[in-house]
Amino acid sequence: MSVTLAHLTARTGLDVLDHLERETAIPVLDGLQAQGDLIVIPLHLVPEVTVPSHARWRTVPPTGLELLRSTAGGNPHTLVADQAACTWTPTCVDRERLALGVLRTSGPAYLIHPEHGGSGIAPGSYVIRRQREGASTSRLTPMRVHYVAD
Amino acid sequence: MSDPRGPEARPDASILLRHAIDLRNAWLGHALSTLPADRPAAEAAISDLYRLIGKPPPRFVWVESPAAALAAARPRGAPRLNHRTLPALAADWPVASQLATLISTFRSRLDRRIQRRLSAARLVGEDPRTLVHSQPPQEALRLGVRLEHVVDATVWESLEVSVHDAVAAPLRTERQRPSDDQTPLTWYGQHDAHWIARYEAWLRLGLVRASPQERHQLGVWSALARSCGWWSPSDDTCVVSERPVAVHTEPTPGGVHGQRRLHREDGMAVRYADGWGLYVLHGTVVPVWVVTEPTPERITAERNIEIRRAAIERIGWDAYITQAGLDLVAVAPDPGNPGCDLHLYDLPEEARGPRARILLAVNGSVERDGHRRRYGLTVPADLDDPVAAAGWSYGLSGDLYARLLRRT
Numbered sequence: 010m011s012v013t014l015a016h017l018t019a020r021t022g023l024d025v026l027d028h029l030e031r032e033t034a035i036p037v038l039d040g041l042q043a044q045g046d047l048i049v050i051p052l053h054l055v056p057e058v059t060v061p062s063h064a065r066w067r068t069v070p071p072t073g074l075e076l077l078r079s080t081a082g083g084n085p086h087t088l089v090a091d092q093a094a095c096t097w098t099p100t101c102v103d104r105e106r107l108a109l110g111v112l113r114t115s116g117p118a119y120l121i122h123p124e125h126g127g128s129g130i131a132p133g134s135y136v137i138r139r140q141r142e143g144a145s146t147s148r149l150t151p152m153r154v155h156y157v158a159d
Numbered sequence: 160m161s162d163p164r165g166p167e168a169r170p171d172a173s174i175l176l177r178h179a180i181d182l183r184n185a186w187l188g189h190a191l192s193t194l195p196a197d198r199p200a201a202e203a204a205i206s207d208l209y210r211l212i213g214k215p216p217p218r219f220v221w222v223e224s225p226a227a228a229l230a231a232a233r234p235r236g237a238p239r240l241n242h243r244t245l246p247a248l249a250a251d252w253p254v255a256s257q258l259a260t261l262i263s264t265f266r267s268r269l270d271r272r273i274q275r276r277l278s279a280a281r282l283v284g285e286d287p288r289t290l291v292h293s294q295p296p297q298e299a300l301r302l303g304v305r306l307e308h309v310v311d312a313t314v315w316e317s318l319e320v321s322v323h324d325a326v327a328a329p330l331r332t333e334r335q336r337p338s339d340d341q342t343p344l345t346w347y348g349q350h351d352a353h354w355i356a357r358y359e360a361w362l363r364l365g366l367v368r369a370s371p372q373e374r375h376q377l378g379v380w381s382a383l384a385r386s387c388g389w390w391s392p393s394d395d396t397c398v399v400s401e402r403p404v405a406v407h408t409e410p411t412p413g414g415v416h417g418q419r420r421l422h423r424e425d426g427m428a429v430r431y432a433d434g435w436g437l438y439v440l441h442g443t444v445v446p447v448w449v450v451t452e453p454t455p456e457r458i459t460a461e462r463n464i465e466i467r468r469a470a471i472e473r474i475g476w477d478a479y480i481t482q483a484g485l486d487l488v489a490v491a492p493d494p495g496n497p498g499c500d501l502h503l504y505d506l507p508e509e510a511r512g513p514r515a516r517i518l519l520a521v522n523g524s525v526e527r528d529g530h531r532r533r534y535g536l537t538v539p540a541d542l543d544d545p546v547a548a549a550g551w552s553y554g555l556s557g558d559l560y561a562r563l564l565r566r567t
Contacts, residue, residue, distance in 0.1 A: 022294055022295075022298055023293070026527065028525070028526075028527045028529075029524070029525075036565065038564050038565060040562060040563075040564040041495070041559070041560070041562050041563045041564055042495070042563070042564055042565045042566070042567075043495060043523065043553070043563060043565070043566040043567070044523075044566075044567050045522075045523070045524075045567070048553045048555075048563075050553075050555070050559075054559060054562075055554075055555075055559075070290075072290060072293075072294070072302065073293065075292060075293045084412050084413040085293060085413050087293060103554070105554030107553065107554045122567075123412070123413060124524060125523065125524045125567040126524055126567050127567070128565065128567055138553050138554055139553075140536075140552045140553055141552055141553075141554075142464065142536040142537045142538065142552060143464065143515075143537055143538075143539075144514060144515030144516075144537055144538065144539050144540060155464060155465070157536065157552070
């Protein structure tokens, strides 16, 4: 069965802006996908991201797991999956320091956002990273960056 | 049963929560109120607090803003205590220090009792902390989160974000001068709403006990917060500020507990009668020029990326890039965003701050009006390829980012 935004909002109680297309099936993809200021990356593409063995994995509840809400009050990105299909850990090592965490899913999982709608994630392991902006003053000084929040 | 074990055992939980939400909304109203101070009520409440530490009522000096209070309190302000100047007997301490002790004793007792109750009202379900922050309060209750946790999120945490973090903290920063250690001890009147509302909610809902003395003291703090702005006590005088004359807010996006943030596009978001206040756009505190005259020259001269972004969004990314005369470095199709291009620009020579470029991208999802919003990102100046620049923003190489399947 293909899942639409209408299904996801009904299941989680989360809402999306009313001008987004609710009845179109959300494509479930196994590659890179961006949702506003977040990106979903298959874990095997980024060897610089590792999950330590002591990481605690938590089951994503059917009502969803809020991954990121900016302090200025941006809209939340919420991870949603069928019961017991998906686990999530925020414990990971990322040389770029952009990872929010890593998910492992055995069925389709969905990332949902009030303005950006839904992204479907095929079974597999993925890291979810934030977006940054910034610049370095010179090659010798550290990068001055901050996270992008939409 | 005094300790019901689940939502079924307390059929009135939903009604109690309704009371808590009403109380939160009323307190948000007091906290953002622009009415003239109720001077008799404020003076009576402060006199009560002086009485609680065994002091006679002070003389009251009313000022128009917290900034004016600083000037008024300066000559009379008691020096801050430290280990060298602290009198041995508490009764000899300055009034402000004794009041600080009074309130911290009062609050820590109630906080301890509330904390015990929160720990006892075990969190149930898989992720109740997330639930209580992502779901509307009644829904969180229905999903099994205990009333105590929902009430704390929807009253205390909500007001702490909307009032303490969003209003009082930036005002305090604005008032603070560099190398100024003479700021008198200050309480925040209407901006103390978060902790006062928390105790009122817990007591009114019968979730925690308090002695008659504690109820009396809470009543005094509550009356004070409903009647005036910031106040600084000293031994014989108390400087009290009026409330602001204008406060402009908008709902905080995604907030399920009625949170609000400061926002005004045509003036100060918070303004006191003497003209002191803050310019704030969508919760970001900005210098006055961002609101009144966001010119490309000023934007280019601004070092702070967040302020620069707020200013650019005032005039629009396209307008900024045209008016500032940014040079186009390269254009490339945006992977995963069919029909849209990535544009990479050089910042002008005279730009301050680190050498940088601007990547102009198009949102993957449409706005309400059917358009796709354009937005810019600052990226390091050594990136020449727009796709590599977009990849860099997510910590990826250009080759990897080129494999993006979908952007929303």
